[in-house]
Amino acid sequence: MAREFKNAEELERALRQLPAKLQKRAVKSALRKGANVIKKAAQQNARRFDDLETAAKVWKEITVRTGKRRRNGDVVMRVGVKGGAKRYVDNKENRRKGRVGGSYEGSGEVYYWRFLEFGTAKMRAQPFMRPAMSEHWREAMDTVSKALEVAIAKQAEKL
Numbered sequence: 001m002a003r004e005f006k007n008a009e010e011l012e013r014a015l016r017q018l019p020a021k022l023q024k025r026a027v028k029s030a031l032r033k034g035a036n037v038i039k040k041a042a043q044q045n046a047r048r049f050d051d052l053e054t055a056a057k058v059w060k061e062i063t064v065r066t067g068k069r070r071r072n073g074d075v076v077m078r079v080g081v082k083g084g085a086k087r088y089v090d091n092k093e094n095r096r097k098g099r100v101g102g103s104y105e106g107s108g109e110v111y112y113w114r115f116l117e118f119g120t121a122k123m124r125a126q127p128f129m130r131p132a133m134s135e136h137w138r139e140a141m142d143t144v145s146k147a148l149e150v151a152i153a154k155q156a157e158k159l
Contacts, residue, residue, distance in 0.1 A: 011145070011148060011149065015027070018152065019159075022158070022159075025151070026152055026155050027151075029147060030143075030144045030145075033147040034077070034141065034147070035077040035140070036064055036143075037143050038079045038132050038136055038137075039063070039079050041135065041136040042062050043059040045128035045131060046058040046062060046113075047059050049128070057110070058110045058116065060109075062080070062081055063080060063081070064077060079129070080129075082109075082110075
């Protein structure tokens, strides 16, 4: 049976007692579970954009990815749309295709997600990613906390 932690300080103290490699493994696992809460909410929000005429589905392109670590070694988890966001860059001599933001696991099929999320000069925004985060962040944090408790107990058993 997993140990129950009373508060975040106790959880952090238990995490710090693990070796660095096991700490990262536990944190990465817990963060991925929390990010999946946001991902599922974003997918649910994006389903309203399904176009029966095409095979492309915005919700199918939403993914969770481990981000690049910061200098201090923090683990970063990101929820995004495959392919990032594409745009055309005008450099006066010619138009070339450019990319805005990072790429999430390949090119992706729905480059237009950014237009839906943020709107354009001719179209109002119909956000699906931002509301997922703002409405479900507490649930995601609870999931991370519970998953971290389990992961710490599991990693501690290995010692």
